[in-house]
Amino acid sequence: MARITKPLTNTEVKQAKPKDKVYTLSDGGGLQLRIKPNGSKLWLFDYRTPYAKKRTCLSFGSYPDLSLADARSRRDTARELLAKDIDPKEHRDDSSRLNETAHANTFEHVSAKWIEVKKANVSVDHAADTWRSLELHIFPSIGKIPIHKITAIKAIDILNPIAAKGSLETVKRLCQRLNEVMVYAVNTGLLDNNPLAGISKAFHTPVKNHLPTLKPEQLPELLKTLSYASIKTTTRCVIEWQLHTMVRPSEASGARWDEIDFDKHQWNIPAERMTSKKPHVVPLSLQALALLEIMKPISSRSEYVFVSDRNPKKPTHASTANVALKRMGYEKKLVAHGLRALASTILNEEGFDPDVIEAALAHTGKDEVRNAYNRAIYLERRKPMMQWWSNHIETAATGNLSLAGKQGLKIVSQ
Template sequence: MAKTTGRITDTKLKNAKPQEGEYTISVGDGLQLRVLPNGTKSWRTTYTSPETGKRAKLSLGTYPALSFSKAKQLNFEHRQLLAEGIDPRTKKAQEKEQQKALTEHTFINIASEWFKLKKTQVTQNYADDIWRSLERNIFPTLAQTPISQITAPMVIELLRPIEAKGSLETIKRLSQRMNEIMGYAVNAGIIHANPLTNIKAVFQRPEKKHMKAITPQELPELMQAIANANIKKTTRCLLEWQLHTITRPAEASNARWDELDLENEVWVIPAERMKKRKEHRVPLTPQMLDILEVIKPISGHREFIFPSDKDPKKPCNSQTANAALKRMGYGGRLVSHGMRSIASTTLNEQGFDYDVIETCLAHVDKNQVRSAYNRTDYLERRRKVMCWWSEHIEKASRGSYSVTGTVNIKLVV
């Protein structure tokens, strides 16, 4: 119940005593001082909301921290907003959101939220590469910038020096990642639109480069080069393992002993290590099992099949095979990922089923509807294909070049 005591002065407000129940002192123009039983005094303004037409109340602050004169000034400003048809409560909420956008919705904070989701969709190595690229090229300039203030010209200016260096592939990746972050901010309701849409159109396009690979007819030459190369046995086994299993460099180099189901002769690569985040089963051929026997004395007591030389508790680097190929004279001709191309071309030329070959390569069907209904991984059909491929490699090794030690195998013509 309001209590009015004539002309209100600062002294009267200070001397107002608490009572058993809450009461208010009306100052005028809707400004009131609430006095609580515990002695707390707080300002509020009462008004009719222009949005709802109902009576509304808005807290202003406690007294005497918010002085009498300051409270009257705030109340006057609110009356001015009401005269313009603006609800002071709505205005206050908007200002709070704006302040939050400046302090909490910085680019690095939103990028961090986006990255938490992104890293669940890609391999750990790729996730690390994404974050490093942002740390190196974007965060030094834009980390603390409110995401709502980021514009296309701002980002273009930031990326121009990278373009000038000729790092066009880096520009492409950064543009894509920046767009994903801004798209996340739009979907999260933090900003209304993505200002970086199609930003890559203002930069030179990188030339599309296919993974360097030799022809299937050059496989015997490769097997001879691997046999004669001055490389460690671990690296030699890794090269042949990747060639036989048709896996990607990181999938092969990070292989673990506990991923092997030797009873059923299957290598099960968990989803988190696969590019498409889908578990992949590789049928183990006799030649693959022979490679494991060769490497077992070196790493059988360890976690990783192909351990690092520097730290055997860790796997060898995914670039180990590439470095070996360069030393063998294949620089510019073949990269380790290109060995998958040799297998793909050979198997397709032999007329094996396309779907089975694609599953051997751990490719995901781009037709989402078809993929949703086709859940099989053709394991037993792939076992026959993989056995043929391993035998083909063995034949190409001319008998004495493979680490498996197979001899007297004829060449495939």
């Protein structure tokens, strides 16, 4: 007949005195209280491991920090695991490791891993802008919080003050970026689900505003204003360069001398500098080449065509053209990116092939085979179009000072 162990009482546990040697008091079901000569009392669970059937002990904690009732509760949980052939000690160690990993994966830490993946699909400037927005708006509040503890309520609380200022576009972008980080966490096994999936629905949808640009008939006035503007030569050149080449502001400002092929009259922009993450070739008109000649005495010793005033080892900032246009009186009327829209409108109105225009703007669709075909075939067709566009700009500047004239700096006349 199996020996029946009499359960301990709270009084027995409390009054158990130390002896010369370690001894134990049994509560039954494998739960023991070990009393050491120094008076410390430790709860242990004595059991046989599943499969191997080796006898071992699992420490629950010390008394009185852990009461008799709490020790019994832990024993019962351990016995339930054993009934499922789960070693309670291994289960505790695994849970502890998972918990440590979860707490080490703060929102900022996971975001840093996510942005490294995202960089492969976006431009350098876009990645930097994305990270800055998180640093400014998100990390100060939840950056150090483990990602598994981020809730929709916490995220919405952060975004509410931004929405209250009317910055709904910022809120929209932050919602998208928060969700991208969370989806990354789900896909890498850090989360079971994305708790922020619907947070954008907690805010008003921003009214879509197209980037301001000019009408085709306003091009002469822009060139006249530009000719009289009190701006540095580099600033004026980068604005005209962007106008003639139809590229994005960051692509224009970051132009490097080693990207220019003077023999072939073309500009080879590497994939890492393009929004599409695909290399882009720009046929250079005579006027565009004239701009480069103007910049040679200024920046030929630098890596960059349009160098920063403060640091010749860096390019001028991508916002330089926007700041200049604003000072020239074009605030809310035209932004640097809008020069692309102006070029597109005029070229389409002149009857150029829309596919060739889209290729010049480095716009790509989802059909990768067609995109590759367009890049290969349309380059030759883009050359005369780009020269026509530069000639059109020069004609529009008639009577005004033009840096991109065929002979460089001159007064343009018909």
